[in-house]
Amino acid sequence: GAAALESDACAPARERPPLLLPRPTHPRRAAGSRRASLLAGGAPACGAGRGAATTRYEFEQQRYRYAGLSEEDLKQLLALKGSNYAGLLERHRIHTKNVEHVVDSLRNEKIEVRLVKRREYNEETVRWADAVISAGGDGTMLLAASKVFDKFKPVIGVNTDPERSEGHLCLPVRYTHSFPEALQKLYRGEFRWQWRQRIRLYLEGTGINPTPVDLHEQQLSQEQHSRAHISERFQDQRSDISGPHLLPVRALNEVFIGESLSSRASYYEISVDDGPWEKQKSSGLNVCTGTGSKAWSYNINKVAHQAVEEILKIVTNDYNESLLYSPEEPKMFFSIREPIVNRVFSSSRQRGFSSKVCVRSRCWDACMVVDGGTSFEFNDGAIASIMIDTEDALCTVLLEE
Secondary structure, three states: OEEEOOOOOOOOOOOOOOOOOOEEEEOOEEEOOOEEEEEEOOEEEEEEEEEEOOOHHHHHHHHOHHHOOOHHHHHHHHHHOOOOHHHHHHHHHHHHHHHHHHHHHHHHOOOEEEEEOHHHOOHHHHHHOOEEEEEEOHHHHHHHHHOOOOOOOOEEEEEOOOOOOOOOOOOOHHHOOOHHHHHHHHHHOOEEEEEEOOEEEEEEEOOOOOOOEEOOOOOOOHHHHHHHHHHHHHHOHHHHOOOOEEEEEEEOOEEEEEEOOOOOOEEEEEEEOOOOOEEEEEOOEEEEOOOHHHOHHHHHHOOOHHHOOHHHHHHHHHHHHHOOOOOOOOOEEEEEOOOEOOOOOOOOOOEEEEOEEEEEEOOOOEEEEEOOOEEEEOOOOEEEEEEEOHHHOEEEEEEOO
8 A cells, every 4th residue: 555645635445455565574575565655745645655745836825825815816925025926836736747647656556545645644644554655855755754663664755846856865856757667666676675774862851842843834933933842841741851761753864953043052062972071062063864964964064166276176075975975874974063162162073973972952942853844942951862773774765777
């Protein structure tokens, strides 16, 4: 079956389809998979699990839905903001068409598909499916992966708008319009499993709040973000927990720690690989996986050609390449953003590989954000332990070309 994230309604399938692809129930042995979940274009799906990303057009529609704006009103409002209504609508149509192509391809193979919206994508949808397919871009893939804790449940990404979305985590873009070809490769076993390592997080200390704020659903100002954390704190009585508490998320790309107000320096203490604690002030801390080494971490640390003389370009390229590593390597890369160094604060290591990072907050209004989508309050007295456990690896596929 496939779970798909896209439309509101999903007709129940009447028959159990044949297995879609070998499910890695054991590293040396695979069994077939009957259901897939698809997450795509603003809604989740049923059978094979499929998830859909919310397009900008849908976002703008939902943003003003309570105002009762007509389509013409929305068009004029977007024009006042300098946005191209026709362009947004066209991108939405392209995305929707590609989502339908994926759903039809699965159902033509007698795969049971559950198409779900973003808000409907939950643990039950994931449990129901044998595989999860995200239809959107890298953000949709991160959202799809965030609910998957079964190491042997495959997650596959399809880029539904290759012209506007990079899709590093998705299948090659040629399969966007020829998804049946990708399915045939899966049937024939012309792929290998790729186990993308993920970061797990423990929180301890005084006044911690293990209840997250979902940033996928909210476009929050800094003040609204703070209020959301306060609201969650009073709704959850577990905020008095002082011992190490395993958080209910795994980071596929990175973990970021810093003040919510970006113009304010973040103050914390850090210990790398159980080394001595060091007081630091900076613009924040980023800890990434091999998957995330191509994302935010790379852009924090790379050297731009403009910053060096022509003669150093070769050195620059070699250095930038050294920032990237395999998603399957069980190690992390930490980056201190713009460290403040003076007689009070030091930064003996601004970046580097590690197996464990511990951070004690001395911040006033800080947060710890996982993959840009889930935020935890992280203020004075809270301690975060950041590490990789190979049991948290995300199962993805690499098709043979």
